[in-house]
Amino acid sequence: MRYSRIPDETIRRLPIYLRGLLLTSERGDKSISSTNLADFIGVNPWQIRKDFSYFGDFGVRGMGYDVQKLVKKIKGILKLDIIQKVALIGVGNLGSAILAFPGFGVYGFNIAAAYDVDPKKIGKKRNDIKIENISRLWMLKRRNIKLAILAVPANSAQDTTDKLVKAGVRGILNFSSCYLSVNKKVKVITIDIAMELARLPYYIPAG
Amino acid sequence: MRYSRIPDETIRRLPIYLRGLLLTSERGDKSISSTNLADFIGVNPWQIRKDFSYFGDFGVRGMGYDVQKLVKKIKGILKLDIIQKVALIGVGNLGSAILAFPGFGVYGFNIAAAYDVDPKKIGKKRNDIKIENISRLWMLKRRNIKLAILAVPANSAQDTTDKLVKAGVRGILNFSSCYLSVNKKVKVITIDIAMELARLPYYIPAG
DNA sequence: ACCTGTGAATAAGTTCACAGCA
DNA sequence: TGCTGTGAACTTATTCACAGGT
Incomplete structure (x- = not known):
């Protein structure tokens, strides 16, 4: 490591490279x-x-990159070389879709818990995961779950976030359309679907 | 307009400002x-x-910004001052959640059509929208729908994209985990849920 | 000849500091 | 005094051009 700081943009691209390399690897290419x-x-x-x-130095001049070695290296950097447990908070429409989402496996994630407020849902199973009472979020600490996907309505997002942080969660993937205030030990990545759509028309000429 | 080019990052933030201002407006604040x-x-x-x-010049020195005027101005810039029709392609788990998603209304979007391949779904209704046969995507041109949300499996994403472009679609919000090749008249914004999650562990200290 | 690794040049975006108006 | 508007300084990120292995 010969640079002092890794650009955030580089980190953002590493998962893209990783997926590309995994597909390359499946095709049987060595480099x-x-x-x-x-x-x-x-x-x-x-x-x-x-x-x-x-x-x-990842590659070999004149040859290219060894796919397996590179996959291993990137997984190591992103800390995806160990299985990462994740909790899903909020099993509504979006939450259910996330539970059924097949894409997390590639990166080694394990959706290990799901929580909701709705008594009708609590105790039921979705995709082999039992939905638990959101009042028991503190259990995340004991279960050593450090990552959460937040898919609750915007008006309870901050409140739930505070509870997650108290329960030792250090990373949150937030689907609510609101700003979450957290202490800087906690990393929040927000995906605001409507907001992404909202900047699309700008780029499209009228007519 | 006294600058030659508006930074992309500025455009990315405008919807954030817009939402904040709309909430401010609901509270009754004038400026x-x-x-x-x-x-x-x-x-x-x-x-x-x-x-x-x-x-x-949007604001008044010493006073601040007039909320209503600013809302109108930002909507104009983002072309959200007219109702934007959107088609949803792929009514699976994620697609269904998107159909039920309440957040698009704020920005004036109207999910006007839904398409799927599954014969069992075609003809049925979800959230008051009839699911149509994906072989009839070409109808989008006649219906003057220029925006699409793509929620199909990665292996059919490029193929579907080509059909969308042929049908006159100019903007795509892509939920598939793959790179979409389009001519540069078409704007693609990709939301890759697993990829966003994949960069979270990097920021979290071990322990 | 092929392909990586990287300093240097360029471009893009953010922060600052303060002039200027209500 | 309060708050906007903006040139200038600074930071971050991208692109280029080519040296240097295989």
Whole structure:
């Protein structure tokens, strides 16, 4: 590691590279060049090389990158080399879709718990996960779950967040359309679906 | 408009400001200062002022910004002052959740059509919208729908995208975990849920 | 010849500090 | 005095060009 700080944008791209490499690996390829990978995932080759260079020498000049070695390295950087347990908070429409979502497995995530307020849902199972009472969020600490996906209505999002933080959660993927205030030990990534859609018309010429 | 180009990051923030202002407006406030708005939505005051300054003089020195006027102005910039029709492609778990999602209304979106391949779903209604056969995507042109939300499996995403573009769609909100190749007249915004989650562990210290 | 790794150049975005108006 | 508007300084990120292994 010869740089002092890794750019956030580089971290944002690492999962893209990881997925591309996993697919490459499934095809049976042993190595790949930055140009091939670039074509595959829609990023510039020099961007890829620059990003990798922050972490050391990954490739072999004239040859390219060893796919397996690179996968291992990126997983290590992102801390995806261990299984990460995640709790889902809020089993409504969106929450249910997230429980059924097949895409988390690639990165080694394990949705290990689900919580809701609705007494009708509590105790039932969805995708083999028992829905628990949200009043028992404090259990997350004992179960050593540090990550949560928040899919509750905006008006209870801050309140729930405070409880999550108290229960030792350190990372939150937030689907509520609101700003969450947390202490800076906690990392929040917000996905605001309506907001993403809201900036689309700007780019489209009228007519 | 005294600058040649509006930064993309500014456009990304405008919907945040818009939502904050709409909530302010509901509370009955006539005007708001950049500092108050900043506290409310979690952005710096100088960032807000800078962003607004790209579009001209919005505020009154010593007073703040007129909420109604600002809402109108931002809606105009984002082209949200007209009702934008959107088609949903893929009514699976995620697609259904999106159909039921209440958050689009704030920005004036109207989910006007839904398409799927599954014969069991075609003809049925979800949230008052009839699910149509995906082979009839070409109808989007006649119905003048320029925006689509893509919630189909990754392996059919590119194929469906090509059909959407052929049907005159100019903006796509893509939920599939893959790179979509489109001509540059079409704007794609990708929301990759697993990928967002995948960069969370990096920021969390071990232990 | 091929492909990586990286300093340097360029571009983009954020923060600051303060002039200017109500 | 309070708050906006903005040039300038600063920070961050992208792109380029090419040296240096295989």
